[in-house]
Amino acid sequence: MFRYIIRRLLISIPLLIVASFLCFGLVNAMGDPLGEWKLQKARTPAEIAAAYERTGYNKPFVERYVSWAGDFVTGDWGESVVPGNAGRPVKDELLKAFGVTLRLILGAELIALLLGIAVGVIGAVRQYSIFDYTATGISFAMFSMPLFCVALVLKAGGIELNNWLESLGADRWIITAGPPGDGFGGSFGEQVFQYSGAYILPTISLVVIQFALYSRFQRASMLETLNADYVRTAQAKGVSEARSIFRHAFRNALIPIITVSSLNIGAGFGGAVITETVFGWSGMGKFLIEAIVKIEPFQVLGFMMVTAVFIIAFNLIADILYAFLDPRIRLD
Amino acid sequence: MTEIGSPVAQAPSPSPNEASTFDTTTARKQWQIILRRFARHRAALFGLVLFVILVVFAFMGGLFWQYSYTDLGFKRYLPPSVDHPFGTDRLGGDMVALIIRGMQFSLQIAMVVAFLSTLIGVVLGALAGYLKGWVDTLISRFIDLMLVIPGFVIAAVLVRNSFVVSVAGGSGGSNWLIVALYLGLIMWLQIARVIRGMVLSLREKEFVEAARALGASTFRIVFRHILPNTIDVIIVNATLAIAQAVLLEAALSFIGLGVQSPDTSLGLMISLNKNELTQHPWLFFTPFVFIVLISLAVNFIGDGLRDAFDPRQKRVKA
Numbered sequence: 001m002f003r004y005i006i007r008r009l010l011i012s013i014p015l016l017i018v019a020s021f022l023c024f025g026l027v028n029a030m031g032d033p034l035g036e037w038k039l040q041k042a043r044t045p046a047e048i049a050a051a052y053e054r055t056g057y058n059k060p061f062v063e064r065y066v067s068w069a070g071d072f073v074t075g076d077w078g079e080s081v082v083p084g085n086a087g088r089p090v091k092d093e094l095l096k097a098f099g100v101t102l103r104l105i106l107g108a109e110l111i112a113l114l115l116g117i118a119v120g121v122i123g124a125v126r127q128y129s130i131f132d133y134t135a136t137g138i139s140f141a142m143f144s145m146p147l148f149c150v151a152l153v154l155k156a157g158g159i160e161l162n163n164w165l166e167s168l169g170a171d172r173w174i175i176t177a178g179p180p181g182d183g184f185g186g187s188f189g190e191q192v193f194q195y196s197g198a199y200i201l202p203t204i205s206l207v208v209i210q211f212a213l214y215s216r217f218q219r220a221s222m223l224e225t226l227n228a229d230y231v232r233t234a235q236a237k238g239v240s241e242a243r244s245i246f247r248h249a250f251r252n253a254l255i256p257i258i259t260v261s262s263l264n265i266g267a268g269f270g271g272a273v274i275t276e277t278v279f280g281w282s283g284m285g286k287f288l289i290e291a292i293v294k295i296e297p298f299q300v301l302g303f304m305m306v307t308a309v310f311i312i313a314f315n316l317i318a319d320i321l322y323a324f325l326d327p328r329i330r331l332d
Numbered sequence: 333m334t335e336i337g338s339p340v341a342q343a344p345s346p347s348p349n350e351a352s353t354f355d356t357t358t359a360r361k362q363w364q365i366i367l368r369r370f371a372r373h374r375a376a377l378f379g380l381v382l383f384v385i386l387v388v389f390a391f392m393g394g395l396f397w398q399y400s401y402t403d404l405g406f407k408r409y410l411p412p413s414v415d416h417p418f419g420t421d422r423l424g425g426d427m428v429a430l431i432i433r434g435m436q437f438s439l440q441i442a443m444v445v446a447f448l449s450t451l452i453g454v455v456l457g458a459l460a461g462y463l464k465g466w467v468d469t470l471i472s473r474f475i476d477l478m479l480v481i482p483g484f485v486i487a488a489v490l491v492r493n494s495f496v497v498s499v500a501g502g503s504g505g506s507n508w509l510i511v512a513l514y515l516g517l518i519m520w521l522q523i524a525r526v527i528r529g530m531v532l533s534l535r536e537k538e539f540v541e542a543a544r545a546l547g548a549s550t551f552r553i554v555f556r557h558i559l560p561n562t563i564d565v566i567i568v569n570a571t572l573a574i575a576q577a578v579l580l581e582a583a584l585s586f587i588g589l590g591v592q593s594p595d596t597s598l599g600l601m602i603s604l605n606k607n608e609l610t611q612h613p614w615l616f617f618t619p620f621v622f623i624v625l626i627s628l629a630v631n632f633i634g635d636g637l638r639d640a641f642d643p644r645q646k647r648v649k650a
Contacts (some may be wrong), residue, residue, distance in 0.1 A: 015473065019480045026481070050441035146582040149620045157610045169429060246560045249624065270482065274583055289587060292488045301486060301571075308480040 005316065016305065017069075023196045023304045024297065032057065033295040037083045055081040055297070068182055068298065070220075072305070078298030079237040085294075090302040094287065098306060099181075099285035101271045107199070108206035109268060113261055115207070116214025122255070123215070124222035125245060135215060138216050142212035150204040151278040158201050173197045178280035202279045202293040206272055215331070253327045259318045266314025270307040339594060358395040369640040376636020384630040386622070390515045399426040401433045409612050419614045421605070428620055430601065437597040437620060438578050440645035445577035448516030450570040453523030454559065461522070461531025462554050472528075475521050484517045490514045508595040515577050523569045530562045565640035571634035575627035582623055598623045609624075 003179030034051050037043075045052075052058040056067070075089040104188060119139075123132040123235065160172035165173055175198040186194070225231060228247045234244045291299035325327045359420025360368075370376055393399070403426060410420040418427030460471035490510050534540065535558065543557050559566075584590030586606075591597040598619040605615040 015476055015480065019477055022477065023481050023485060026485050026489050030492050064352055108618055140628065141624070142632060144579075144624050144631055145577050146586075146599065146620070146623055148583055148586045148604070149623075152606055152609060152616075160610075273484070273587060277587065288482060288484055292589075300482075304485075306481070307482065311480055323333075 001320075001331060005320070008316050008319075010089055015312070016308055019308055020069070020072075020301055020305060021065055024068070025061070025097075027295065027297045027300050027319065030063060030292070030295050033082050034298065035295075051083055051086075052080075054086060068301065069252055071279075077302045077305075080296050080299060082294045082296055094284075094299070094302045094306060096283050097271070097287040098279055101269065101276070102276070103211050103284070104199075104202055104281055104283055105206065105265075105268045105272060108150055108203045109210065109261070109265055111203065112207045113208035113214055113257075116211050116220050117254070117257065119211075119215040120218025120220075120257075121250060123219045124226060124253075127223065132219075136219070136258075138172050139212040140217045141207050143216070145208075147209050147279060148274045154201045154205055155278055163195055166312065174201060176201070178282060200227070202275045202281060204270075205275050205278075209220055213264075214257060214261065218253065219256050221256045222249065225249040225253040228252070253320065259322050262314050262318040262321060266311045266317075269310040270303075336579075352496070361526075366640045370636050373450050373636035373639055375632045376639070379632025380625070381630040382625065383633060386427065386435065386626055386629065387439060390432055390439055393432045394429070397432065399429045401425060401429040402487075403429070412614050418618045421615055422608070422612075425596060427578050427615070429620060431598075432617060434596050434598045434601045437508050437591060437595055438581060438599065438626065439476075439622070440516070440580050440596065441508055442574045442577040444509070445515040445519060445581075446570050446573040448513070449573055450520035450566060451520075452516070453520035453569075454527050454562075454566055457524035458531050458554050458559055458562075459529030461528040462535050462550070462558065464532075469526075475524060476519065478521055484587070485519065486590060487511075487514050487584060491589050491592075502629035506595055508591050508597070511581060512576055512577075515580055516585075516588060519576065523566070523573075526565055526569070527562055530565065531558055534558050534561055542581070544564055564638075568634050568638045568641065571630060571637060573628070575630040575634070578623060579629075607633070 016250065018115065032038075033055055034048070034057070037051070049058070056064045057238070059067075071078060077089070080088045080093075082084055083271040098210070120136050123135045126132055155176050158176055162172040162174050165293075172191075173193065173196075175194070179195075179292060185191075226245070228249070231244055232249045233246050235241070269284065271283045271288065273285030273289060273332070275281070276283040276285040277289070287301070288303050290296075291303060319331065323331045358598060394458065399582060404424050406416070406420045406424045408420060408422055408424045410416055412419045416426050416428065418431060420426055456471050471482040490513065491507065531554075538551060540557055543553050548557070578598070581590055581597055583599060585599035586603045591600050593600075601619040601624070602616060605612075605619070608615040
């Protein structure tokens with residue numbers, strides 16, 4: 001097991017190198033980061049030369065990559081280069097965005113997972129009951145909806161709710177412009193009010209999609225185990241229904257969803273682009289989109305390195321958990 | 333599914349012609365059994381009917397509808413009425429005509445994506461699983477690489493790179509195909525992994541060994557002996573990819589990396605009308621409802637196909 005983990009981690013180092021090189025090439029292929037800036041008005045040759053010096057685009061591609069990689073391993077992730085917001089260290093901005101995304105997705109993932117597992121299990125145990133049909137129908141509908149529409153409708157609803165609250169003489173509750181960077185102040189009650197106002201809609205819109213995925217997945221795998229021979233054997237031996245469902249079927253039905261959710265969470269650290277955009281959270285997703293729109297090579301690269309580490313780590317965690325939960329699987 | 337599709341229809345049928353001369357009942361071919369099972373699945377049948385109606389509406393509706401999407405002379409922001417069942421938009425265009433055109437693009441993109449991602453995924457997955465060794469390592473590492481590189485970066489390159497744009501018809505030209513290609517290029521990963529896993533176990537089966545002993549070529553073994561056994565997974569995945577593609581295209585358009593004018597799509601229509609949500613809700617909700625209808629219909633079909641292919645799904649209660 002230990003050797004397996006070490007080997008997987010060692011394999012991922014060349015993967016990261018190749019991925020960052022390719023990513024650098026892709027950003028390069030997007031065009032000149034200074035293109036727009038040069039078109040805005042006439043620039044002196046000295047200005048242009050200085051700007052290119054900062055982007056590094058006056059040097060050959062490979063040389064630029066090597067110098068970035070050398071800096072990166074020593075902890076210097078480069079700076080933003082596009083004039084107007086140039087010179088801001090990538091690392092600080094990225095870590096800030098990461099914190100925002102982390103706060104947003106962890107709660108939503110947890111709620112979606114618990115809710116999905118519960119609904120999936122009940123749906124499988126009471127297959128073809130009214131509950132099953134309702135839950136399946138709802139998750140089907142959620143699954144077929146574009147997430148950004150759900151988010152936009154929720155946002156519009158939140159604003160309506162605010163107006164209604166105001167007409168009653170109460171404070172506006174829902175915050176649709178993201179949480180302030182330095183947190184909320186005031187008494188405990190006020191903070192609860194403000195935090196819930198900022199978190200509730202983005203969380204719902206994230207939960208909606210993930211819940212649909214998890215509950216359908218859990219229902220399928222629970223049906224699989226409920227009909228497995230070992231559950232029938234257990235029931236034939238006289239194990240009570242509750243015990244056979246929870247000790248025998250449920251525990252085995254958790255194996256696939258744990259793998260799926262850990263892959264999902266790993267990818268989730270890349271930010272929820274849609275949710276963050278609609279509700280104005282400056283998380284990882286928004287960070288990436290802004291970096292792409294401006295063509296900020298080092299910001300995109302920094303983003304890729306951070307998310308890649310999480311994707312690789314959670315892929316590995318999924319495999320280890322899988323082997324841990326299912327003794328028939330051996331990692332070697 | 334050109335190459336893969338053809339052998340499949342015949343492959344699993346156990347020579348029914350000879351049997352029928354002896355028996356009073358005709359043996360059912362496998363695909364007939366599957367079709368019957370599918371036809372009994374009410375939700376799936378509903379999905380199929382709905383999908384056919386939507387496709388006909390999208391591609392034929394324009395011939396019968398009284399207005400074209402180029403007619404812009406109507407009063408702006410008309411609410412739904414008999415003359416304009418879905419109202420008119422901020423430029424005074426008839427929403428029915430616009431929806432028809434948007435659906436054409438959305439469906440075109442979805443079909444191209446489903447075809448492309450299935451083709452790439454199945455071929456690469458089968459090669460990796462069957463050949464193992466360095467081919468497998470190469471393809472598997474490539475999949476890892478694709479998972480790690482942010483999809484939006486690839487999308488941005490394709491949508492903005494001047495060379496790609498000029499090949500596709502110049503800036504301000506048609507770009508729906510670029511979006512379709514991009515989505516096809518990122519969506520094959522999942523099916524490739526699944527097929528690889530299935531082929532890894534199928535290649536050890538006796539019938540493959542028999543084919544190899546008889547001197548069948550690698551190409552023949554993979555495409556005539558192994559892949560027909562994965563056809564259920566391929567078809568279900570290809571179906572569900574249509575729904576996924578419609579939704580992903582909408583999300584891309586919302587972010588600004590999707591379809592651009594003069595092309596259109598349901599997703600782009602929603603994004604353009606996102607600020608009308610409270611004032612003129614029909615402009616937002618009509619394309620939204622059509623997206624949901626398409627992906628709901630396709631998801632129902634996919635679910636029904638999965639059940640039809642896998643008889644174990646119809647099981648007794650625990």
